[in-house]
Amino acid sequence: MASQRGDAFDYALKSNEAWANYKGHQNPAFFEKLATGQSPSILWLGCSDSRVPETTLLGLQPGDVFVHRNIANIISPTDINSNAVIEYAVVHLKVSHIVLCGHTFCGGAGAALGDSRVGGVIDAWITPLRAIRKAHDEELNAIKDSAKRAVRLAELNVEAGVQVLLSNFVVEEAVKDRGLKVHGAVYDIACGKVRDLKCGNSGSLPGSATEEELEIIKGNHGMLVFGGDGAKMAIR
Template identity: 50%
Template sequence: MTDVLDHILTGNRHYRNQTLTHDPTFFDTLSKGQSPSVLWIGCADSRIPETTICASQPGELFVHRNIANCVHAGDINAASVVEYAVTHLKVKKVVVCGHTSCGGAVASLGDAELGEVLDSWLHPVRELRRKHKSELDALPDDNARAVRVAELNVRQSIEVLRRHPAVRRAASDRGLTVHGLIYDLGLGELRVLEESGKGKGNGLWSPN
C-alpha cells in the first residue's frame, strides 16, 4: 500500500524538478499570490483533471469539484467558493463542466438507493430527470439519457449561479460571464453547451 503513496510523492518530486529546470523562479512567483481568470466547477471524477485537459498552468483555474458538478442553492461549500472567486479574486469567467459517462448522472436516471448522503445530494438531479421525462424517454439509450441529464444539470447549475448575489453584481459591474461545457470522455474533448448561451454559440451567458 505504501508504494501507491510513494507513486505520488515521487511524482511530486519529478514535477518540482521539471518545473524548476524550465523556470527556476516558478514557485517564487507563485508564492506571491494568485489571480486566476477562471472559476472551474467540475466533477470530482478522476478522469477529468481540469488543468491537464485544458493544458493550463498552475495559477490559471480556481477549482471546485464535487459529485456531478452540482451548484445547489443553499450549499454553503460551493457558495463560499463562488463568493471568494468572484468577489475577492475577481475571476472573469465561471465555467460549469459536466461530462459523459458521469456516475452521478447515470445514478440519477433511476432511484436506486446510494446511501442517504448521496441520495440527498443527487435529489435535485433526479428531480431534473422527472421534470424532463418525456424528452429523456424519447432518447435511444441510457448513455444518451445520462448525457442529456448531465447537460440539464449544467444548465440548472448555471441558473443557480446567475442568482448568486456576487455573480449578479460582477455580471453587471464588470462583465463576468458564465459558461456551460460538457467534456466527452470518449473523445477527450470539451464541447460548449449551446443552449447556455443566447445563440452566441460559445456557451456564454450574459445578463442582457
C-alpha cells in the same frame, strides 16, 4: 496488500518530486512567483470524477484556474461549500469567467436515472438531479440508449446550474459591473474534448466556435467585433 498500498502512495510523492524538479529546471522563478499570489481568470466548477482533471485537459498551468469539484457538478443554491468558493472567486479574486462543466459517463447522472437508493448521504446530494430528471421525464425516456440519456441529463444539469449561478447575487452583480461571463459546457470523456453548451450569459466560449460565429456571438451581446485583419472596434 500493505506493500501495494505503500507503492501507490510513494509513487505520488516521488512523482511530485520529479514534477517540482522539472518545473524548477524549466523556469527557476516558477515557484517563487507562484508564492507571491494568485490571479486566476477562470473559476472551474466540475465533477470530482478522476477522468476530468480541469487544469490538465485545458492545457493550463498552476495559477490559471480556481477549482471546485463535487459529485455530479451540482450547484445547489444553499450549499455553503460551493457558495464559499463562488464568493471567494468572484468577489475577492475577481475571475473573468465561470465555467460549469459536466461530462459524459457521469456516475451521478447514472444514479439519478436509476430507481434504486445509493445509500448514505449521496441520495440527498443528488436530489436536484432527480428533480431535473422528473421535470424532463418524457424527453429522457424517449432516448433509448442509456449512455446518451445520461449525457442529456448531464446537459440539463449544467443548464440548471448555470441558471443558479446567474441568480447568485454576487455573480449577478459582477456580470452587471464588470462583465463576468458564465459558461456551461460538457466534457466528452471518450474524445477528451470540451463542448460548449452556449447556455450562459455570453452565448459561447471564445475559441470554441469558428471565427465567423465568434464575431456574430460577440455582436449579439453588444460587444466588440473583431475584423479579419485584426484591430477594429465596433459595437453592434
